[in-house]
Amino acid sequence: MEPVVPYRATSPGTALIDRLRDETRDxxxxxxxxxxxRRRMSSVDGHRGLLARWWGFHAVFEPLIEAHPPFPGLGPRRKLHLLEADLRAIGMPDGGIQALPRIRRQSLPNDWAGLVGAMYVLEGSTLGGQVIARYVRTVLAGTVAHGASAYYEAYSRTHVGPMWRAFQERLSTEVPHGSHDEVIAGARRTFAALRAWLAPDDP
Incomplete structure (x- = not known):
């Protein structure tokens, strides 16, 4: 088990969403x-490579969430099937998708509070995904089917805002105050794991 990355504490009365934002900013x-x-996704090979790494993360993360669900009703937030659709659109067969490398399970949180923090990281990424989706559709639309941007579009421009607000509401109403430090530690651990996993192989 990798050590939890330390974090900078804020005042005890600060709302969890604000603490998460402040204490994971670095x-x-x-x-x-x-x-x-932007550089990596300016080519089909780069786009495919990054999608493959995201698949290797979600292939481990989503079963972990299913086994230890932080909140009930998270089904609509799953994205592994969208990654598989994008990889197929780029020409990768199902056998090739299933053979892709996967992140080590030990690098991710596996307790309730830690997975809440991990969900914060992944749900927040859907906001930036809308920008990435537009870029992919513009740059690669002529070379791959529909730009292969289903994963980055996720909930679509119509629903991404309401889905994010609903998740924030659950953070404020369903997470006990005594678990806030562990939630933040889980978010920091997830950011660190993603940074190591998604970093490009080339300089």
Whole structure:
């Protein structure tokens, strides 16, 4: 088991969503910087490679969520099937998809509060996914079916805002105050795992 990344505590009365935003900012910004998605996704090979890494994350993360659901009713938030649709659109057969590398389960949280933090990371990424989807549709629409952007579009422009607000509401109403530190530790752990897993192989 990898150690939980330490975090900077804020005042005890701060709302959980604000603490999550503040106390994961360094790792969030590091992930965005290292991901280098615009350069990588300017070619079909780069787009395929990043989708494959996302698949390798969700193939481990979603069964973990199913086994230890942070909140009931998370079915509509699953995205593994969207990644598989995109990879097929780019020409990868099902056998090739299932053979892709997967992130180590031990690098992710596996307790209730930690998985709440992990869900914060993944749900927040859907907001930025709308920007990525537009980029993919524009740059790659002529070379792959529909730009292969189903994963990044996720809930669509119509629903991404309401889905994010609903998740924030659950954070504020269903997470006990005594679990806030563990939720933040889980979010930081997930950001760190994603940063290591998604970073490009080339400099």
């Amino acid at each position: 790792l969030h910004e590091g992930l965005e910087r290292d991901l280098d998605w």
